Amino acid sequence: MELAARLRAGSVRPTEVVEAALDSIAARDGDVHAFLHLRDRTELLAEARRLEDAPRSEWGPLAGVPAALKDNMCMEGSPCTCGSRILEGYRPPYNATAVRKLRAAGAIILGKTNLDEFAMGSSTENSAYGPTRNPWDLGRVPGGSSGGSAAAVAADMVPIALGSDTGGSVRQPAALCGVAGLKPSYGRVSRYGLVAFASSLDQIGPFARSVEDAALALSVIAGPDPLDSTCSPGEWRLDRAELDAGVRGLTLGVPESLLGEGLDPEMKAAFHASLETLTGAGAARATVELMDPSYALSAYYIVAPAEASSNLARFDGVRYGLREPSADLLGMYLSTRRSGFGPEVRRRIMIGTYALSAGYYDAYYLKAQQVRTLIRRDFERAFEQCDVVVLPTSPTPAFALGEKITDPLSMYLNDVYTLAVNLAGLPALSVPNGFSRAGLPLSLQILGKPGADGEVLRVGHAFQKLTDHHRRRPEGMA
Numbered sequence: 001m002e003l004a005a006r007l008r009a010g011s012v013r014p015t016e017v018v019e020a021a022l023d024s025i026a027a028r029d030g031d032v033h034a035f036l037h038l039r040d041r042t043e044l045l046a047e048a049r050r051l052e053d054a055p056r057s058e059w060g061p062l063a064g065v066p067a068a069l070k071d072n073m074c075m076e077g078s079p080c081t082c083g084s085r086i087l088e089g090y091r092p093p094y095n096a097t098a099v100r101k102l103r104a105a106g107a108i109i110l111g112k113t114n115l116d117e118f119a120m121g122s123s124t125e126n127s128a129y130g131p132t133r134n135p136w137d138l139g140r141v142p143g144g145s146s147g148g149s150a151a152a153v154a155a156d157m158v159p160i161a162l163g164s165d166t167g168g169s170v171r172q173p174a175a176l177c178g179v180a181g182l183k184p185s186y187g188r189v190s191r192y193g194l195v196a197f198a199s200s201l202d203q204i205g206p207f208a209r210s211v212e213d214a215a216l217a218l219s220v221i222a223g224p225d226p227l228d229s230t231c232s233p234g235e236w237r238l239d240r241a242e243l244d245a246g247v248r249g250l251t252l253g254v255p256e257s258l259l260g261e262g263l264d265p266e267m268k269a270a271f272h273a274s275l276e277t278l279t280g281a282g283a284a285r286a287t288v289e290l291m292d293p294s295y296a297l298s299a300y301y302i303v304a305p306a307e308a309s310s311n312l313a314r315f316d317g318v319r320y321g322l323r324e325p326s327a328d329l330l331g332m333y334l335s336t337r338r339s340g341f342g343p344e345v346r347r348r349i350m351i352g353t354y355a356l357s358a359g360y361y362d363a364y365y366l367k368a369q370q371v372r373t374l375i376r377r378d379f380e381r382a383f384e385q386c387d388v389v390v391l392p393t394s395p396t397p398a399f400a401l402g403e404k405i406t407d408p409l410s411m412y413l414n415d416v417y418t419l420a421v422n423l424a425g426l427p428a429l430s431v432p433n434g435f436s437r438a439g440l441p442l443s444l445q446i447l448g449k450p451g452a453d454g455e456v457l458r459v460g461h462a463f464q465k466l467t468d469h470h471r472r473r474p475e476g477m478a
């Protein structure tokens with residue numbers, strides 16, 4: 001990472017870097033609204049100064065690098081709202097494992113970023129604290145649910161931010177904001193301290209401008225954790241040789257049948273141009289058959305709400321945040337949840353509770369889990385013919401604020417290209433691969449075999465060495 005290297009070389013000091021990041025936030029966040037909470041300036045500068053005074057030998061790989069966290073990850077003493085009124089006033093007494101590792105590597109966490117309430121959504125309009133705006137066009141959404149983290153990186157407020165991806169919430173906002181976003185293999189990054197949405201799908205992943213920086217961030221936050229039993233036992237280290245290996249000798253699987261209906265023509269043209277770029281650099285290509293994404297969409301919108309309905313049962317006015325007073329205990333539960341949760345979260349809780357209830361469990365939840373197994377096998381078959389699968393990340397570029405918020409189904413359709421990845425536990429990366437005539441970022445998604453995070457990063461890095469889409473900046477944000 002260029003900034004980390006400059007810090008290490010002493011050409012810029014951590015306090016200067018933190019000052020510059022805070023100035024950039026002060027100048028732009030009034031328009032963008034990427035942050036829900038910024039830590040106190042004096043406290044941040046003191047943290048930077050402590051680093052400055054420490055011997056260089058003690059500096060970690062991200063020493064002095066400003067970072068931001070989606071506001072569904074716990075950081076000791078800072079608010080953690082999940083974009084919801086129900087967590088108003090809650091300050092976790094501990095750090096998420098990914099947060100602890102980021103800080104141990106020397107990153108300076110400036111604050112918490114906006115999100116769709118409890119990470120449910122694709123536009124960041126479901127936040128109880130108002131939407132985030134896309135730095136490329138303030139009339140458009142940044143994508144979601146990690147829209148604040150994506151916008152903070154796109155607007156050059158921070159070089160690195162973390163998001164969480166349950167069905168696309170790192171990749172889709174990365175796509176709409178023109179930055180790199182990685183959803184690691186399931187189990188690669190500990191979920192300890194990430195407020196659970198759908199535990200069998202959730203993964204924390206990094207945003208950065210370059211794939212190289214995203215890879216560095218992953219190497220810091222990845223690895224086994226005794227506090228999360230679903231975390232993979234193996235360490236994940238950044239293998240420089242693998243990252244730089246280029247695409248020669250790799251086969252790209254292209255699911256041709258998924259590139260028709262609903263795909264924006266400019267997205268499609270950019271996708272084919274990217275294929276040319278990669279095959280021109282020595283990659284082979286093979287057509288692969290993948291199941292129609294409507295199956296993933298249907299399975300996801302049963303499994304995710306089912307898990308959410310159970311995970312969100314803990315927000316009852318007793319243990320965390322908001323409490324609406326009432327005459328009796330049941331009344332307090334009901335009125336707290338009624339005023340604390342927004343419409344999308346309530347919709348998910350109702351769908352999930354219904355799908356899990358006696359008499360419907362077999363017809364919905366169990367069926368969805370069976371479809372999930374078929375989706376995993378479908379990918380296993382595709383990966384017999386290729387090393388990575390390539391797809392667009394999102395069917396369209398950023399849409400206008402307000403355009404889809406009243407139509408949940410059209411909002412859910414944004415995730416057609418991202419959901420299956422989470423159901424199958426695969427790693428997948430989104431990188432910018434062009435711009436629409438209106439100047440909005442377009443995107444390429446690279447999917448790998450379970451555990452092959454290094455391979456998707458390798459392809460993404462090779463793509464960025466061949467192109468310069470990732471260097472373009474939104475006007476006024478450079």
Ligand code: GLN
Nearest residue numbers: 119120121166167168169
């Ligand atoms: N947009 C999807 C949803 O609303 C995915 C969200 C996510 O990945 N957190 O559930």
